[in-house]
Amino acid sequence: MSNYLKEFKAFALRGNVLDLAIAVIIGAAFNAIVQSFVHDMVMPIIAAIFGAPDFSAITVTINQTPIMVGLFIQAVVNFLIVAFVIFSVVHLLTKLKKKEAEKPAAPILPTKEEELLTEIRDLLKTN
Template sequence: MGEDFKKFALKGNVLDLAIAVVIGTAFGKIVTSLVEDIIMPAVGILLGGFSVEDWTYSFQGAELRYGVFAQSVIDFFIIAFSIFLVIRVFTKIKRNKDVPAEEELPVLDKKEELLVEIRDLLAKEKIGQ
């Protein structure tokens, strides 16, 4: 059982996933701090001290703090959009690396050009039959 776990844990995909989770968690903390400590206070200042987290509803002696939930939803969308942007940038970078450089077509001399024309005409004639 120990050997099987070792094979599983040392596979490239599992290690890549573990690294991605750690980096994603750290990135999530950074974005959460950005939202909570910079963006939302700035929005509050712009809106005259308005804070979504302060929204409450009292019902039969119970206080429902739906503003905290609303703030969590806003945080989620900002974090999700930030992660989307980062993934999009990395995808573009990877795509640009994967695209091979365009090779220049060899210059054909007159004989080769004539042979290409003959080949194309024969192919066209064969299709027409």
């Protein structure tokens, strides 16, 4: 049992697992920001354009069953905003990595031994 716990500890403390945990926490916080932005800012504007004071109340009733069209549209807007932000971040990171890859490598300077051997070679050529 202790070997199992050691393996779990090694797994849990690996860099990828910690990075993933941090990403999930930041993603949840970002999701709350996007939901607030969509619900409190974007959807009232859309509701004002379409004349509905509460956009989430827009429904279609089929056989006395309400279909929440407004909530679905709100979820689509949430998704589009999150997708756009993720695309923008990935695009920026790709651009930065490409710039780093395009930078020429620093020229390799010869070692002192190589410099001495070059001087000896040049002296032998002149003599």
